[in-house]
Amino acid sequence: MVKIEIEGSQLILDTGDITQERVEAIVNAANSSLMGGGGVDGAIHRAGGPDILEECKEIRKKKGKLPPGQAVITTGGKLKARYVIHTVGPVWHGGQKNEGEVLKQAYRNCLDLARKNGIRSIAFPSISTGAYRFPVDRAAGIAIDTIYTYLSKYKGVFEKVKMVLYTEADYNIYVSKYNKIIHKS
Numbered sequence: 001m002v003k004i005e006i007e008g009s010q011l012i013l014d015t016g017d018i019t020q021e022r023v024e025a026i027v028n029a030a031n032s033s034l035m036g037g038g039g040v041d042g043a044i045h046r047a048g049g050p051d052i053l054e055e056c057k058e059i060r061k062k063k064g065k066l067p068p069g070q071a072v073i074t075t076g077g078k079l080k081a082r083y084v085i086h087t088v089g090p091v092w093h094g095g096q097k098n099e100g101e102v103l104k105q106a107y108r109n110c111l112d113l114a115r116k117n118g119i120r121s122i123a124f125p126s127i128s129t130g131a132y133r134f135p136v137d138r139a140a141g142i143a144i145d146t147i148y149t150y151l152s153k154y155k156g157v158f159e160k161v162k163m164v165l166y167t168e169a170d171y172n173i174y175v176s177k178y179n180k181i182i183h184k185s
């Protein structure tokens, strides 16, 4: 695990299963349907139970599909986390379709939504790097840079922001990016 303090907030990178995190909100890398799916989305709905999907259905009725880069909040159901923030990352199409900017928006909109709901601890999975095929190395740079910039701007708003990587390989990539961006090494 690596941990750094940024203007009164902790930025943590760790391996693990995000459904087991004891934070106020976990982020779901959902799809635009909000009706559940594979990967981390499926794991969150399985662990959190049916209340999450019920709220997702209500949101679908009111707002329609969730565009990539946007975020919405629901209950955490049976999870340890009180809330789930659902976002949709970009599908990787080779990098010519604004994928980086959309990924940055996804992280930022999750942080905005958390901040506006008074949430002080949040955990993210590696958005878009599974089924959506965004290269992990680039995604890691965007994730860390966006979170770092956000914590530098909104000083002390969050107690902690955690990236929970599912594999050791992804964790190592995130740590090496983190060292480059934050320690400039």
Ligand code: ADP
Residues within 6 Å of the ligand: 016, 017, 018, 019, 029, 030, 038, 039, 040, 041, 043, 089, 125, 126, 127, 128, 129, 130, 131, 132, 133, 164, 165, 166, 167, 170
């Ligand atoms: P996307 O469609 O945004 O690519 P995926 O769920 O396919 O979303 O993958 C996103 C990342 O989530 C991948 O790195 C995958 O290994 C990871 N992941 C899958 N299950 C979990 C879990 N339970 N906790 C944390 N990360 C997970």
